[in-house]
Amino acid sequence: xxxxxxxxxxxxxxxxxxxxxxxxxxxxxxxxxxxxxxxxxxxxxxxxxxxxxxxxxxxxxxxxxxxxxxxxxxxxxxxxxxxxxxxxxxxxxxxxxxxxxxxxxxxxxxxxxxxxxxxxxxxxxxxxxxxxxxxxxxxxxxxxxxxxxxxxxxxxxxxxxxxxxxxxxxxxxxxxxxxxxxxxxxxxxxxxxxxxxxxxxxxxxxxxxxxxxxxxxxxxxxxxxxxxxxxxxxxxxxxxxxxxxxxxxxxxxxxxxxxxxxxxxxxxxxxxxxxxxxxxxxxxxxxxxxxxxxxxxxxxxxxxxxxxxxxxxxxxxxxxxxxxxxxx
Amino acid sequence: xxxxxxxxxxxxxxxxxxxxxxxxxxxxxxxxxxxxxxxxxxxxxxxxxxxxxxxxxxxxxxxxxxxxxxxxxxxxxxxxxxxxxxxxxxxxxxxxxxxxxxxxxxxxxxxxxxxxxxxxxxxxxxxxxxxxxxxxxxxxxxxxxxxxxxxxxxxxxxxxxxxxxxxxxxxxxxxxxxxxxxxxxxxxxxxxxxxxxxxxxxxxxxxxxxxxxxxxxxxxxxxxxxxxxxxxxxxxxxxxxxxxxxxxxxxxxx
Ligand SMILES: Nc1ncnc2c1ncn2[C@@H]1O[C@H](COP(=O)(O)OP(=O)(O)OP(=O)(O)O)[C@@H](O)[C@H]1O
Ligand SMILES: [Mg+2]
Numbered sequence: 001x002x003x004x005x006x007x008x009x010x011x012x013x014x015x016x017x018x019x020x021x022x023x024x025x026x027x028x029x030x031x032x033x034x035x036x037x038x039x040x041x042x043x044x045x046x047x048x049x050x051x052x053x054x055x056x057x058x059x060x061x062x063x064x065x066x067x068x069x070x071x072x073x074x075x076x077x078x079x080x081x082x083x084x085x086x087x088x089x090x091x092x093x094x095x096x097x098x099x100x101x102x103x104x105x106x107x108x109x110x111x112x113x114x115x116x117x118x119x120x121x122x123x124x125x126x127x128x129x130x131x132x133x134x135x136x137x138x139x140x141x142x143x144x145x146x147x148x149x150x151x152x153x154x155x156x157x158x159x160x161x162x163x164x165x166x167x168x169x170x171x172x173x174x175x176x177x178x179x180x181x182x183x184x185x186x187x188x189x190x191x192x193x194x195x196x197x198x199x200x201x202x203x204x205x206x207x208x209x210x211x212x213x214x215x216x217x218x219x220x221x222x223x224x225x226x227x228x229x230x231x232x233x234x235x236x237x238x239x240x241x242x243x244x245x246x247x248x249x250x251x252x253x254x255x256x257x258x259x260x261x262x263x264x265x266x267x268x269x270x271x272x273x274x275x276x277x278x279x280x281x282x283x284x285x286x287x288x289x290x291x292x293x294x295x296x297x298x299x300x301x302x303x304x305x306x307x308x309x310x311x312x313x314x315x316x317x318x319x320x321x322x323x324x325x326x327x328x
Numbered sequence: 329x330x331x332x333x334x335x336x337x338x339x340x341x342x343x344x345x346x347x348x349x350x351x352x353x354x355x356x357x358x359x360x361x362x363x364x365x366x367x368x369x370x371x372x373x374x375x376x377x378x379x380x381x382x383x384x385x386x387x388x389x390x391x392x393x394x395x396x397x398x399x400x401x402x403x404x405x406x407x408x409x410x411x412x413x414x415x416x417x418x419x420x421x422x423x424x425x426x427x428x429x430x431x432x433x434x435x436x437x438x439x440x441x442x443x444x445x446x447x448x449x450x451x452x453x454x455x456x457x458x459x460x461x462x463x464x465x466x467x468x469x470x471x472x473x474x475x476x477x478x479x480x481x482x483x484x485x486x487x488x489x490x491x492x493x494x495x496x497x498x499x500x501x502x503x504x505x506x507x508x509x510x511x512x513x514x515x516x517x518x519x520x521x522x523x524x525x526x527x528x529x530x531x532x533x534x535x536x537x538x539x540x541x542x543x544x545x546x547x548x549x550x551x552x553x554x555x556x557x558x559x560x561x562x563x564x565x566x567x568x569x570x571x572x573x574x575x576x577x578x579x580x581x582x
Binding site: 049052054078079080081082084085086088090092093094095096097105106108109110137138139153154157163 | 559
């Protein structure tokens with residue numbers, strides 16, 4: 001649905017040159033929620049703004065729903081943008097318009113007539129749970145309500161894609177969750193493809209099907225979360241299940257086991273103890289529900305050098321678990 | 329010298345003031361209208377043709393945009409820096425060309441509009457620059473054309489400061505209209521000079537001051553009211569950022 005190919009963008013301001021995006025490629029499948037995560041200054045905003053060409057890349061192509069946006073004339077680009085809704089970190093609502101007026105903005109731009117605009121606005125406000133605030137001004141709303149208006153505005157023109165630039169970063173945790181749930185609902189009920197950027201792993205954990213990690217303007221990892229979890233050395237997986245730094249235990253073996261899907265509910269420790277007579281200690285564990293599946297990571301300590309534990313480790317691996325030996 | 333105890337003094341004063349006020353309102357009103365009609369687009373083009381602006385490359389040419397910006401910038405600066413009394417005299421041939429004469433209230437409108445347009449254009453420029461670029465991006469993301477952005481985002485969102493700017497503009501137009509009156513004839517300034525100064529009528533002078541003061545006050549009050557009506561200012565700044573912190577930290581007793 002969204003295909004970003006070899007996109008680069010360099011900013012020159014004054015004497016400083018910033019390579020905000022370097023040969024970035026990204027594929028977002030139809031109907032999925034794709035999260036791009038990265039630290040401040042990593043190039044997240046530049047990336048998502050390149051998708052609807054608010055920021056025109058220096059090189060590379062962007063294709064959304066079959067239209068190669070980077071090749072379109074200004075008029076054709078405007079038309080294509082109507083299929084791409086966008087929500088912003090700071091909401092960007094017009095202060096002089098009511099909630100309904102804000103939602104109708106995109107429809108006015110397309111030239112939908114008054115009656116139909118009104119009907120559509122109420123329909124969409126109903127969906128985001130703000131029908132009773134139609135006549136309020138943005139200044140009279142809470143942050144979460146403002147973002148709902150932002151989402152309603154983005155959805156009013158019935159786009160196929162929703163772009164979200166840190167939509168929840170200005171909100172408290174509880175409101176963040178409710179907004180994320182709304183995005184998830186929109187995704188499932190309306191079949192909207194969502195590309196969101198965030199610096200919070202929570203967001204990825206809660207609603208994303210796929211994710212990419214961006215660092216210094218480069219995508220260092222991307223994929224479906226279920227497969228990332230079972231990829232050895234995946235940084236995203238480590239971020240999803242942070243177990244902290246490994247303890248220094250000379251003479252012992254510390255392993256991280258990542259479970260997902262079927263292996264999640266297997267009695268691993270009991271099995272190790274029974275089969276190998278091992279004294280297993282649990283150093284840490286994280287269990288999450290990701291994409292509706294239980295997944296998690298457990299850090300275990302086994303007595304003896306890794307060399308002497310190859311038997312049990314290989315056994316676990318053969319059962320489909322991802323086993324990483326910490327400190328190796 | 330006019331005798332205040334003469335039987336027709338007060339009715340005469342009233343008559344003179346009425347005509348003077350009428351002429352002043354006429355001069356100010358029409359020049360204000362011209363000022364808005366010309367100054368608003370001028371201000372928009374001034375901002376738009378700046379680097380990174382909405383009209384930075386008209387017809388695809390950044391050079392043209394920069395040229396337009398430079399020329400308008402020059403004209404606005406020129407208009408704002410020349411003292412009004414000189415401008416007025418310098419404009420006499422032009423006024424004569426447009427109105428046919430340089431005497432009377434109608435002729436006065438020309439220099440008044442000429443001095444007010446660059447002034448108001450600056451106000452418009454400042455007001456529009458204050459509009460959050462995020463709002464422009466939001467409209468762009470919805471597929472808006474540049475004109476739609478001007479009409480649906482920039483002007484409405486800058487309305488409140490523009491109204492206040494207009495109110496300042498009116499005040500200076502009234503101010504200058506008195507000066508024009510003394511030269512070209514007509515309006516309250518003319519009354520003040522002919523009766524108050526040349527015929528030593530303090531009462532006329534005071535009356536003119538009161539009427540002008542009243543006009544300015546009414547207009548400013550109106551502007552403030554309208555500006556507030558269109559402002560929709562947000563509540564105590566950043567409430568949504570402070571509140572969660574309060575909720576998490578203080579209210580739960582953590
Ligand atoms: N318009 C611009 N002019 C110059 N430099 C820019 C511009 N926009 C972004 N940059 C630079 O590009 C880099 C990436 O910026 P970007 O806004 O994409 O980061 P980000 O990942 O969104 O960060 P944050 O989480 O803080 O929003 C930064 O170093 C930034 O300073
Ligand atoms: Mg950003």
